[in-house]
Amino acid sequence: MQAKAFYAPGSATPALETETWHNLFRALALNSDARLGKSGQSTGDPTEIALLEAALHYGADRTSLEQAYPRMAEIPFDAERKCMTTVHRAAQGFISYTKGAPEAVLALCETQLDTNGENPLMPHAWQQQAEKMAQAGLRVMAIAMRRLPALPDHLNEAETGLTLLGLVGLMDPPRREAHHAVAECQAAGITPVMITGDHPATANAIARQLGIINDGGGVLTGPQMAALSDAELRTQVESVRVYARVDPAQKIRIVQALQANGEYVAMTGDGVNDAPALKAANIGIAMGKGGTDVAREAAHMVLLDDNFVTIVHAVREGRRIYDNIRKFIKYIMASNSGEIWTLLLAPFLGLPIPLLPIHILWINLVTDGLPGLALSIEPSERGVMRRPPRPPNESIFAHGMWQHIVWVGLLMGGVTLLTQAWAYHSGSAHWQSMVFTVLTLSQLGHVLVVRSERESLFAIGVFSNHPLTYVLIGTALLQMATLYMPALNSIFHTQPLDAGELAACLIVSSVVFWGVELEKWLIRKGKLYQVHKESTENRCNLG
Numbered sequence: 001m002q003a004k005a006f007y008a009p010g011s012a013t014p015a016l017e018t019e020t021w022h023n024l025f026r027a028l029a030l031n032s033d034a035r036l037g038k039s040g041q042s043t044g045d046p047t048e049i050a051l052l053e054a055a056l057h058y059g060a061d062r063t064s065l066e067q068a069y070p071r072m073a074e075i076p077f078d079a080e081r082k083c084m085t086t087v088h089r090a091a092q093g094f095i096s097y098t099k100g101a102p103e104a105v106l107a108l109c110e111t112q113l114d115t116n117g118e119n120p121l122m123p124h125a126w127q128q129q130a131e132k133m134a135q136a137g138l139r140v141m142a143i144a145m146r147r148l149p150a151l152p153d154h155l156n157e158a159e160t161g162l163t164l165l166g167l168v169g170l171m172d173p174p175r176r177e178a179h180h181a182v183a184e185c186q187a188a189g190i191t192p193v194m195i196t197g198d199h200p201a202t203a204n205a206i207a208r209q210l211g212i213i214n215d216g217g218g219v220l221t222g223p224q225m226a227a228l229s230d231a232e233l234r235t236q237v238e239s240v241r242v243y244a245r246v247d248p249a250q251k252i253r254i255v256q257a258l259q260a261n262g263e264y265v266a267m268t269g270d271g272v273n274d275a276p277a278l279k280a281a282n283i284g285i286a287m288g289k290g291g292t293d294v295a296r297e298a299a300h301m302v303l304l305d306d307n308f309v310t311i312v313h314a315v316r317e318g319r320r321i322y323d324n325i326r327k328f329i330k331y332i333m334a335s336n337s338g339e340i341w342t343l344l345l346a347p348f349l350g351l352p353i354p355l356l357p358i359h360i361l362w363i364n365l366v367t368d369g370l371p372g373l374a375l376s377i378e379p380s381e382r383g384v385m386r387r388p389p390r391p392p393n394e395s396i397f398a399h400g401m402w403q404h405i406v407w408v409g410l411l412m413g414g415v416t417l418l419t420q421a422w423a424y425h426s427g428s429a430h431w432q433s434m435v436f437t438v439l440t441l442s443q444l445g446h447v448l449v450v451r452s453e454r455e456s457l458f459a460i461g462v463f464s465n466h467p468l469t470y471v472l473i474g475t476a477l478l479q480m481a482t483l484y485m486p487a488l489n490s491i492f493h494t495q496p497l498d499a500g501e502l503a504a505c506l507i508v509s510s511v512v513f514w515g516v517e518l519e520k521w522l523i524r525k526g527k528l529y530q531v532h533k534e535s536t537e538n539r540c541n542l543g
Helices: 019-030 048-057 061-070 100-104 123-135 155-159 180-186 200-210 222-226 229-235 248-260 272-280 295-296 308-345 358-377 401-425 432-449 468-486 485-493 497-523
Strands: 002-005 073-075 083-089 094-100 109-114 117-120 139-148 162-171 190-192 219-221 242-244 266-271 282-288 301-303 541-543
Touching: 002 019, 002 048, 002 123, 019 048, 019 061, 019 094, 019 109, 019 139, 048 061, 048 162, 048 190, 061 083, 073 155, 083 155, 094 100, 094 155, 094 162, 100 123, 100 139, 100 162, 109 272, 123 139, 123 162, 123 200, 123 432, 155 219, 180 200, 180 308, 200 219, 200 242, 219 222, 222 242, 229 248, 248 266, 248 272, 266 272, 266 308, 272 282, 272 295, 282 295, 308 358, 308 401, 308 432, 358 468, 358 485, 401 432, 401 497, 432 468, 432 497, 468 485
Parallel strands: 109 162, 190 541, 219 242, 266 282, 266 541, 282 301
Antiparallel strands: 002 162, 073 083, 083 094, 094 139, 109 117, 139 162
16 A cells, blocks of 8 residues: 555645645654554554655654654544544644544544645535545545644543644555456356445445446445445345445444345455454455454454455365365265165176175275375366355255266166176176176276266366376276286186177276266256256355
């Protein structure tokens, strides 16, 4: 954040040669709790740091000024008064400096200081100038002073009968990637909402820069919100995307109104005043660098780099992880159900037990373990940030997942039993080795095709998940080793298959692969259960 614009009557540009500018920058230096470190590590509120740096740039050094004007008292900033006052000892009596929101400070002023000395305040002209600066996207603060013959018994007296010194405009430009992040949020069904204590014109200008609101959007201010009932506010929050000049209690009202409408609310904040709203939100996100300890304790998570874009990256990563969990469950349960159907139905079909215990252990080891783990690092699917959030109470088996597990398990068991029946009744001595191979290869084909819930394997790339590719090649080679290595034949009770039998196993086991590809084609055509059906009932609002 930087102090980019200054306005004081009597001079077009800041110059300490004039009394007006001298008083303005002295006020910026003294009316601050921030500290500028010699090594460049400044401490304090970013706004105060920016004002302190501006004062130093124009020759108002705080260290030397504090010796001449030691601080005697302070009225801290609060959201209701919207200003801060410090009282200092001067050569003759005392002097107070006040900074804060223009409308709040102007209401406390009676005169203004210009090149002709103190003159009656022209509030309308100052309000127009403040509005003009705010429309340029600047955060505007008014600076005032008062000379006191003695330290008042009640400090509030230091905030009456003030003399206005000028206006300061601060620029905190959005990061270049922020506009893209907002657009990505909106595409993902997340509604970004700006809640700020700044001037409505400033909030409006920044929101338009970021794309939070368009030409038809408006700003709801704290005073306007105070006049609304809870029911009226619930109606307003459906369309309002920018809130300005709000106090901490109103932030909670906004959060609660959104939640009452069925929204899932994420709230960002860094100050002590943000803590209640962070606690009330479904997900409170505190700033790790510039945030207060109170905000971090109240939040559910802490953003270490204080960057909104990181939230978007976290949403993307969260969706990838959740999708991969679904794929893992789908793969494991379908594979295990295929084994169960094979073992369960064979005796009822007049067939001998198709697999030995060591076969089942081997299949669970090489097809369930490593391929399943490789699914956990599957890249994000295309369009992962162009679908709405899932409802919080949605079952992990939604969007056709349990149907997939049932029919794939039956298909896998069916092709395995069909292989057994054909080989057994044709008199093949290798029928059990064929059953063992078909079931193993069917599961390897399934793990390949289950990598996406909608897209074809050939669209996402057969080799796009390199660890899974290596695992599948290794597993297939190990399976062949159990068939063609004599040392393993005795352990697994298998026999080498001839070329015709191996080709038959490869063809039959591919049925599962092509069956799931057909399922995904039907999903894409909208002829089967909808995957990631759009919903407007659950959105995430960032404040």
